[in-house]
Amino acid sequence: MKKILVLFLSMTMVLALAACGTVDTDERQNSSAGSPEGVRTAVEGEAAGSGSSEPDLFSICVTEPYSSDWDECLERANRERGDDARPELVENVDNLGQYGTVFLGYPNWWYGVPMALLTFLEQNDLAGKKQVYLFCSHGTGGLANSVELITEAAPDAVISENIFDCYEEEASSSREEIQNWVTELGY
Numbered sequence: 762m763k764k765i766l767v768l769f770l771s772m773t774m775v776l777a778l779a780a781c782g783t784v785d786t787d788e789r790q791n792s793s794a795g796s797p798e799g800v801r802t803a804v805e806g807e808a809a810g811s812g813s814s815e816p817d818l819f820s821i822c823v824t825e826p827y828s829s830d831w832d833e834c835l836e837r838a839n840r841e842r843g844d845d846a847r848p849e850l851v852e853n854v855d856n857l858g859q860y861g862t863v864f865l866g867y868p869n870w871w872y873g874v875p876m877a878l879l880t881f882l883e884q885n886d887l888a889g890k891k892q893v894y895l896f897c898s899h900g901t902g903g904l905a906n907s908v909e910l911i912t913e914a915a916p917d918a919v920i921s922e923n924i925f926d927c928y929e930e931e932a933s934s935s936r937e938e939i940q941n942w943v944t945e946l947g948y
């Protein structure tokens with residue numbers, strides 16, 4: 762049976778794990794980014810019941826971390842968006858073929874996605890996966906154009922229309938909603 766992969770990209774993670782490959786538990790708990798750990802825990806719980814194997818967690822990190830200064834971070838992200846940049850990643854997923862289902866988490870940046878997410882999608886082909894599920898945290902802008910950008914970067918991926926999103930300040934308290942979402946998806 763193919764495995765489940767939970768991918769996430771978050772500014773907090775990028776900052777906390779500048780050159781990360783593995784994720785420290787405390788750092789994960791500190792992140793509010795659409796609760797990637799919450800998604801993994803929820804999938805894990807459901808997978809255990811269904812006999813599926815435990816999902817793997819992978820954080821998408823850039824080699825040049827974003828500034829912890831809010832304005833500098835906004836400015837760089839906006840410049841990268843204007844340049845249609847593809848920030849370099851620390852690493853890609855090993856043996857992507859072993860995964861049948863992918864949960865992909867990201868924050869809304871500038872009405873869309875961090876450009877590093879496009880780097881990731883162009884370098885890690887999600888075509889052929891049974892299903893890709895998106896989860897997103899955001900300010901007041903909701904999903905904005907993020908789904909369109911992801912679909913454009915991964916045109917052959919089967920992306921579910923059932924997307925989980927939450928307001929950034931509610932991410933850390935959204936575990937129950939995430940659990941319900943994962944259950945609704947059948948995991």
Ligand SMILES: Cc1cc2nc3c(=O)[nH]c(=O)nc-3n(C[C@H](O)[C@H](O)[C@H](O)COP(=O)(O)O)c2cc1C
Binds near residue numbers: 834868
């Ligand atoms: C560079 C940048 C751009 C952002 N642009 C938007 C936006 O256009 N719309 C929105 O609703 N939120 C926007 N936000 C807020 C983020 O979506 C929010 O901070 C994020 O979901 C929180 O997750 P995190 O803890 O992983 O950063 C932006 C944040 C940053 C840092």
